[in-house]
Amino acid sequence: MSLADFGYVLILFSFITSTYSCLASFLASKLRQKKLYFSAKVSATNSFILLFCASIILWLSLFHHDYSISYVYKNSSLDLPKWFLISSFWSSLEGSHLLWTLLLAFFSTLAIWTHASENTYLMPFINGALQGIIAWMCYLAAFHCDPFLAQFPPATNGLGMNELLQNPYMFYHPPSLFTGYTALAIPFAYSFGALCYGDTNESWLKTMKRWSLFAWIFLTIGIFLGGRWAYVELGWAGYWAWDPVENSSFIPWLFTSSLLHSLIIQKKIGHLKRLNISLSFLSFFFSFFGTFITRSGVISSVHAFAQSPIGPNYLYFLCTLLVIAGVTYSFRHHHILAVNPGRTWKISKEASLLFAQFLFITFIGIVLLGTLYPILSEIILDDRFNVQAPYFNTFAPYIGFLIILSMTAGNMLHYGSSRTSGSLKTHITVLLISFFPTVIFCHYGQVFESNGMNFILQLFGVTLCFWSLVSFSWQLFYKLSKKSKSFRINLSQNLPSIASYFAHVGILIAILGFLGNYRGVNQLSTLNVGESANIYGYELNFQGIKVDSQDNMLLYKAPLKVSKDNKYLTHLYPARAKYPTKEELIHEIDFAPSFFHDIYVSLIDFDQSSGKQATVEIHINPTVKLVWISGLILVFGGFLALIATFKKRKSILVGV
Amino acid sequence: MNIKSYLIKLFCFTYTISFHQNLYCEDSIFSLEKKIKSLPEKQQSLYKDISSQLRCPTCTGLSVLESDALFSLQIRRKVIEEINKQKNQTQVLNFFTERYGPWILREPPKKGLHLFAWILPLTILVYGVFFLLYKLKGKQNSVKEISTQRENKLILDEMNKKLEELRLTRTKEGDLNCS
Numbered sequence: 001m002s003l004a005d006f007g008y009v010l011i012l013f014s015f016i017t018s019t020y021s022c023l024a025s026f027l028a029s030k031l032r033q034k035k036l037y038f039s040a041k042v043s044a045t046n047s048f049i050l051l052f053c054a055s056i057i058l059w060l061s062l063f064h065h066d067y068s069i070s071y072v073y074k075n076s077s078l079d080l081p082k083w084f085l086i087s088s089f090w091s092s093l094e095g096s097h098l099l100w101t102l103l104l105a106f107f108s109t110l111a112i113w114t115h116a117s118e119n120t121y122l123m124p125f126i127n128g129a130l131q132g133i134i135a136w137m138c139y140l141a142a143f144h145c146d147p148f149l150a151q152f153p154p155a156t157n158g159l160g161m162n163e164l165l166q167n168p169y170m171f172y173h174p175p176s177l178f179t180g181y182t183a184l185a186i187p188f189a190y191s192f193g194a195l196c197y198g199d200t201n202e203s204w205l206k207t208m209k210r211w212s213l214f215a216w217i218f219l220t221i222g223i224f225l226g227g228r229w230a231y232v233e234l235g236w237a238g239y240w241a242w243d244p245v246e247n248s249s250f251i252p253w254l255f256t257s258s259l260l261h262s263l264i265i266q267k268k269i270g271h272l273k274r275l276n277i278s279l280s281f282l283s284f285f286f287s288f289f290g291t292f293i294t295r296s297g298v299i300s301s302v303h304a305f306a307q308s309p310i311g312p313n314y315l316y317f318l319c320t321l322l323v324i325a326g327v328t329y330s331f332r333h334h335h336i337l338a339v340n341p342g343r344t345w346k347i348s349k350e351a352s353l354l355f356a357q358f359l360f361i362t363f364i365g366i367v368l369l370g371t372l373y374p375i376l377s378e379i380i381l382d383d384r385f386n387v388q389a390p391y392f393n394t395f396a397p398y399i400g401f402l403i404i405l406s407m408t409a410g411n412m413l414h415y416g417s418s419r420t421s422g423s424l425k426t427h428i429t430v431l432l433i434s435f436f437p438t439v440i441f442c443h444y445g446q447v448f449e450s451n452g453m454n455f456i457l458q459l460f461g462v463t464l465c466f467w468s469l470v471s472f473s474w475q476l477f478y479k480l481s482k483k484s485k486s487f488r489i490n491l492s493q494n495l496p497s498i499a500s501y502f503a504h505v506g507i508l509i510a511i512l513g514f515l516g517n518y519r520g521v522n523q524l525s526t527l528n529v530g531e532s533a534n535i536y537g538y539e540l541n542f543q544g545i546k547v548d549s550q551d552n553m554l555l556y557k558a559p560l561k562v563s564k565d566n567k568y569l570t571h572l573y574p575a576r577a578k579y580p581t582k583e584e585l586i587h588e589i590d591f592a593p594s595f596f597h598d599i600y601v602s603l604i605d606f607d608q609s610s611g612k613q614a615t616v617e618i619h620i621n622p623t624v625k626l627v628w629i630s631g632l633i634l635v636f637g638g639f640l641a642l643i644a645t646f647k648k649r650k651s652i653l654v655g656v
Numbered sequence: 657m658n659i660k661s662y663l664i665k666l667f668c669f670t671y672t673i674s675f676h677q678n679l680y681c682e683d684s685i686f687s688l689e690k691k692i693k694s695l696p697e698k699q700q701s702l703y704k705d706i707s708s709q710l711r712c713p714t715c716t717g718l719s720v721l722e723s724d725a726l727f728s729l730q731i732r733r734k735v736i737e738e739i740n741k742q743k744n745q746t747q748v749l750n751f752f753t754e755r756y757g758p759w760i761l762r763e764p765p766k767k768g769l770h771l772f773a774w775i776l777p778l779t780i781l782v783y784g785v786f787f788l789l790y791k792l793k794g795k796q797n798s799v800k801e802i803s804t805q806r807e808n809k810l811i812l813d814e815m816n817k818k819l820e821e822l823r824l825t826r827t828k829e830g831d832l833n834c835s
Contacts, residue, residue, distance in 0.1 A: 142815070234722065236722050238675045238722070241716070242717060243716040245716070246717075305772070343793060345792045351792060354792075355788060357786075358785075358788055362780050362784060365780065369777070370773075373764065378765070380769070381769065383757065384758070384759050385758050385764040385770065386711055386759060386761060386762055386764075387762075387764060388717055388763065389762065390762050400779070402781075444727055523695065532727075604724060
């Protein structure tokens, strides 16, 4: 028996242990058997250990170039750098499915061993739900997309990893996104548990908040890394194209953001419990749904889906999930009651949070409609209609503006009262101050240079963003500068507010970046050695093609000396890369980031006989940098908020 | 540099040359760009408008204007040809829809059943706001109702009784104590 067979057996075993664990926990909750539940818990832990061993075996086979395994043969080759041998684990369907299962098993094991004493009554239901999902994932891994499938006869060299994935960002992007997706299973399980048990309590809320924050942070990291990858690797000078794969990661992100906000309402006033439960159901459901529509090929054509190995199985699973969640919800939701149902909402912080919920869900609806439109139109009209970026870009700015308005208003207001912090005078001052950065940004950012967007819309958006930014900063300053306490105590007590400040500022900066119309001026120029292209005050001097080798690829670099006003700035090396496993040349772009815009150059063509002529496409992309900065700020804010949930707070929780 | 890697490089270089020989011929991006530059300014912007509305058949999510794939270049060339025939935007787009089907467009046309996709988000956005306001106001009304109900002692007693029952069942369920 070879190592690969051993790995397959491990997956089979983990299928058995998770199935047992799932059944045993539901039985334990029915029979009220403590020991039976304990066995389920141990069995669940076992299934994680088994899956971990199976993954180690796949990694080992990748490292030792064991081409008797089909997956290794298809996704790696002898020339691949060690670094990418690790990431070739998730470069294709079978491996990424295994990674997903592994992460899910890890987080569910973590979830059932932590917070267990606070949520005793829920734990069997939580474990049952999680292990049910893992059992199904293992079943798929074992019978429909087996990573240990044999390759016969064994090859001497593999086919190689997809060249576009041989990029550091693709090393981190899938695991972080999968971490986010799989961590969403825990809030789902907790909500399921709450429905089965029939109530939510304080510790339920705390655990929900922690796990959804954790998932949100990793989803954010994953999405930003994905955008960055598209920017540096694909060579079309953009980072977000609203294509179905991107949308399917964006929808769970939106759901999780929405969930985080409605959890706050539950914490503060004890309302929206059912909304929280449905949102956590939906966020988990859509993380799977996204995988389904991208992996099954249903988005490219309804008919392609039957050919994919896991398409139909995913559909069965999604339907089962929907039915189980729906039935549980409809039979049990009347047990979940709001505290103090006779509460008035009026104009208050909670009302503006509720309004934000509505905007989030509307946005999700639009993105979903756009993503599924090709399928819907094929089913209804028998003709495929595409929905691409222009459709989404019609609605996205308005939703974004409304979200900014509601979050700024919400930040000013208090819970349960329509009084704003700060007098009319301060509001006017904030508005006046915000004009300065707006003017500076518009002048130096030169965001209006290209005509991609409606000018008035853009100007309004920028003004709104800065107004909100100043307002947020002022509110935080006001909170931190209370004189009765020392600054340090103030800081530690206001950690949640600081975290929320960073998260919201991150969003505002991201929106500023989007408004800057990232695809600005571009120009195509053909240069001989010594000739220069002039764009936007920059001078790019071409210095002849150079050949260079790096890791497993051969690079044809076109060095360009960038200078502005006869002052040398930097060198750019846009290139074409030749991989040993592929005949075509792959784009390797280069860009010089300055604060307000990137000079982004891709090598379109070059004279291959002499190396003395090259055609380059030069883009000036304004405000792209803001988007990357905003990603960092968002993640920082998220981590702060996560730390804040671990700090003991003296204030009494009201709405349990 | 050792001889082996040098040989590999040499091989790759000559190989790619033979493979990409015809890059500077008639249908390269270079000649296309020249054609565009020779157009008057008004037609240039028309060209940009039209080709940003047509999808690149071989990539995901990009328009033909943004993509340098061979197929996209062909479509862009065709767009210029059509513009040169003094056609306006809708005529050119119609030409492409007839030829490739509606699949070539990047967004659904604003007519017929497709209006649904355009109007639905707007409707939700506008009516949703009013609905939300109405609902929140409804909550205020229900407060008055509840407060009158609360004066009714009988109902209050009944509720207390129910609560007590609930509490009892909860403590029964509390048997399952496994951490």
